[in-house]
Amino acid sequence: MNAAGRVQTWIDERFDVEEALQPLRDKTVPVHRHSHWYFLGGLTLFLFGVQIATGLLLLLYYRPSASEAYESVQHIMNRVQFGWLVRSIHSWSANLMVFCAFAHMFSVAFARAYRKPRELTWITGVILLFLILGFGFSGYLLPWNTRAYFATKVGTEVAGQVPVIGRAIMIFMRGGEDVTGATLTRFFGLHVVVLPAIAVAMLLSHLLLVQKFGISVPATVENEWQDRPDLRKEMKFFPNFFLRELMAWYIALAVLIALATFFCLPISSHSRIMRARC
Amino acid sequence: MVTRVLAGEQSPEQCRSSIASRRTWFRILFGAMGPSIASLLYPVCRYLVPPPDESLNTSEALAATTNELKPNSGKTFRFGNKPALLVRLASGEYRSMSGVCTHLGCTVQYRPESTQIWCACHNGCYDLNGRNLSGPPPRALDIYDVHVRAQEIYVSRKQAA
Numbered sequence: 001m002n003a004a005g006r007v008q009t010w011i012d013e014r015f016d017v018e019e020a021l022q023p024l025r026d027k028t029v030p031v032h033r034h035s036h037w038y039f040l041g042g043l044t045l046f047l048f049g050v051q052i053a054t055g056l057l058l059l060l061y062y063r064p065s066a067s068e069a070y071e072s073v074q075h076i077m078n079r080v081q082f083g084w085l086v087r088s089i090h091s092w093s094a095n096l097m098v099f100c101a102f103a104h105m106f107s108v109a110f111a112r113a114y115r116k117p118r119e120l121t122w123i124t125g126v127i128l129l130f131l132i133l134g135f136g137f138s139g140y141l142l143p144w145n146t147r148a149y150f151a152t153k154v155g156t157e158v159a160g161q162v163p164v165i166g167r168a169i170m171i172f173m174r175g176g177e178d179v180t181g182a183t184l185t186r187f188f189g190l191h192v193v194v195l196p197a198i199a200v201a202m203l204l205s206h207l208l209l210v211q212k213f214g215i216s217v218p219a220t221v222e223n224e225w226q227d228r229p230d231l232r233k234e235m236k237f238f239p240n241f242f243l244r245e246l247m248a249w250y251i252a253l254a255v256l257i258a259l260a261t262f263f264c265l266p267i268s269s270h271s272r273i274m275r276a277r278c
Numbered sequence: 279m280v281t282r283v284l285a286g287e288q289s290p291e292q293c294r295s296s297i298a299s300r301r302t303w304f305r306i307l308f309g310a311m312g313p314s315i316a317s318l319l320y321p322v323c324r325y326l327v328p329p330p331d332e333s334l335n336t337s338e339a340l341a342a343t344t345n346e347l348k349p350n351s352g353k354t355f356r357f358g359n360k361p362a363l364l365v366r367l368a369s370g371e372y373r374s375m376s377g378v379c380t381h382l383g384c385t386v387q388y389r390p391e392s393t394q395i396w397c398a399c400h401n402g403c404y405d406l407n408g409r410n411l412s413g414p415p416p417r418a419l420d421i422y423d424v425h426v427r428a429q430e431i432y433v434s435r436k437q438a439a
Contacts, residue, residue, distance in 0.1 A: 057325055079329040082321035250311070253318075 023211060027237035032221045034111065038241075039248045040104035041210075046249045047097035048203070050256065051135075054090040055192065062142070064188035066181030069144035070270045077267055088260035094136060096256065101132050113216035121209040124202050131199045138191040144184060145270050152187070153179045331359060338434040341374060344426060352388025352395075357433060361385045362422065363395065364433065365406060374422040374433040375408040381415045395419070 011017065029038060061080055063072040076083035105125065108114060114122035141152040156179065160170030175182030217225070225232045235241055336358035347353055347366040354361050354377050361377035365388045375395070377385050384399035394411065395404040402413035409418045422433045 057322065060326070075329075081324040081327065081329065083325060085321055086325055257318075 024238050025236075027211065027214070028234040029215055029237055029241040030217045030221075031233040031235050032217065034218050034221065037107040037111065038215060039245060040100055040107055042245045043248060043252055044097060044100040044104055045203070046252060047093050047100060047256075048199070050093045050253075051090065051097065052196070054086050054093065057086045058090060059192065064142070064185055066144065066184055069142065069184060070267075073143045073145075073267050084264055085260060088264040089256060091265055092259045092263075093256055094139065096252075096259075098132055098136060101129050105129055108216075111216065111218040113218070115216075115219075118209070118213050118216060121206060121213065124206040124209065128199065128202050128206060131195055131202065135191060135195050135199075138187040138195065141179075141184060141187045142191065143267055145268050147268050149179060152183060156183075338432055341424075341431045341433045344429050344431060347372075350390045350393065352390075354385060354387065355433075357422070362433060363388060363419075364424070364431065365395070367406065368393070372424045372426070372431060373406055374424045375404075376420040376422070378419075379415060380410065380417045380419060381413075386419070 029035070058076065061072060061076045061083065063069060073087070076087055078084075080086075108122065108125065137152075137155060141148045156170050156173045159173060160166045162169060171177065173183070173186070174180070175186045339355065339357045339362070341355045341357075341362070341364040342353055347364065349366055349370050350368045352363055352365040354363055356362070357377075363375050363377040363386060365373045365375075367373065379386050379397040379399065379402055381397065381400055381402050384397050386395050386397045386402075386404065388394075389396045392403075393406065395406070395408070396402070397404075397413070397415065400414050402415040403411045404415065404419055405411055407418075408421045410416070421436060423436055425432045425434065
């Protein structure tokens with residue numbers, strides 16, 4: 001027996017991989033005129049993966065301090081090989097991820113896929129949507145340029161308008177009275193540790209729930225199928241739907257790289273106001 | 279519940295030939311994915327390699343001002359991205375050398391008691407010309423040129439003679 005075969009047997013004797021994969025093999029995806037909306041959740045998942053990969057790469061050179069953050073982003077843009085591409089992909093993928101997450105949410109809302117028993121899937125999804133927005137808000141400050149500074153100043157000021165507890169929230173978010181280096185380190189920790197940890201936990205629950213309840217069929221299609229059972233169609237998740245989803249990811253990747261290459265965002269300036277804050 | 283399989287509408291022959299042509303397509307598509315994935319990994323690998331450090335080529339640095347050091351004392355300063363040592367001898371003369379121990383790269387310091395340069399990590403000693411005297415250091419410290427301009431002391435790499 002070859003080495004790979006021996007490893008396979010060794011694992012099989014201890015853990016039944018087939019049994020663990022069985023639910024995925026049995027999983028089916030309904031086929032009807034609205035089926036293409038099923039791709040959006042997977043696309044959001046793909047973009048989340050892109051964010052993790054490019055985020056890890058950016059972490060190699062980014063420095064989260066008031067005196068070094070802007071310079072380290074400039075270093076990534078100007079000195080690191082393909083640094084501009086990695087940062088541009090991270091930024092474009094963030095925007096597309098917000099778009100896909102909202103499109104996914106609306107498709108679920110309009111198809112009323114949240115109806116019983118899938119309320120928990122909907123709730124974890126809404127939490128994920130807010131986490132994605134949290135990623136966007138905290139990540140926007142990290143380049144530490146003028147635009148980032150004022151966006152965060154305005155954003156935290158808005159939180160400060162909440163009655164009674166607003167001011168306390170604002171001071172907690174800013175790590176003090178004003179947006180300073182303390183805000184930057186807070187947002188950095190939130191962006192790279194706290195939010196990813198919660199998001200991964202939520203994402204796993206979301207996927208487990210989707211797996212448990214199966215994929216919802218829109219109410220109108222469900223009614224038609226009830227009247228005409230012969231119209232009911234579905235395809236296997238693996239490999240049929242999986243390969244289609246893979247194609248969608250591949251196209252998304254091409255679009256993402258084209259956008260990142262041809263519309264590469266420059267890092268805007270770091271004015272005197274910012275230097276005074278450092 | 280009646281579940282209709284999509285491919286089930288074809289005759290067995292149709293099905294077999296369609297599977298064959300689908301397999302060819304599948305191979306072409308996956309074959310084409312190889313190079314495109316490689317073209318994706320290439321920038322990532324290049325990104326992982328740190329860019330050359332510009333400060334490595336620094337040829338001159340401001341070490342101190344003339345009123346900063348008393349005779350028989352030393353100071354560590356930044357030369358490019360590495361520490362360097364400026365020593366003022368008892369005679370008032372300035373000497374400068376690399377601050378990086380030749381043993382395992384700790385930062386050396388001037389010891390006024392013994393008028394030697396000493397590395398705290400493994401007790402290595404150098405004389406004021408940078409020569410290794412005792413302890414583990416395998417070779418001498420690089421010596422730098424010292425220039426006093428107005429009130430400022432500049433240090434530069436030795437010009438190859």
